[in-house]
Amino acid sequence: MGGISIWQLLIILLIVVLVFGSKKLSSLGKDLGGAVKGFKDELTPEKAAEKEDESVQVMEDKSDAKFTESEAVVNKDKSKVE
Structure with a gap:
């Protein structure tokens, strides 16, 4: 009852894409992925x-x-x- 349905998530995603634009979101995703990869690499001692x-x-x-x-x-x- 209190959870978020798939339709609500899609509406939120649509609003985010409209506000920020798809290019900015893709570059943000690449930057975030690179940061996570770097963090994981630094955690591995070898x-x-x-x-x-x-x-x-x-x-x-x-x-x-x-x-x-x-x-x-x-x-x-x-x-x-x-």
Whole structure:
């Protein structure tokens, strides 16, 4: 007696779509799904450790690339001086 019927849910859904628009609702759904997926991934200790190792490796690769770029700039400057 006090529950919500399927017709009431459909009317509420229709009003929400009219107010917010379908594009905004789809992007909201994608964002929410990504957040839930990220949360679940962080709760799994094995995956979190793997991601941490990957992020450390990426950081090391980026720092090596920056160092190499700075060496190239210094070498280029030295060649101009000579």
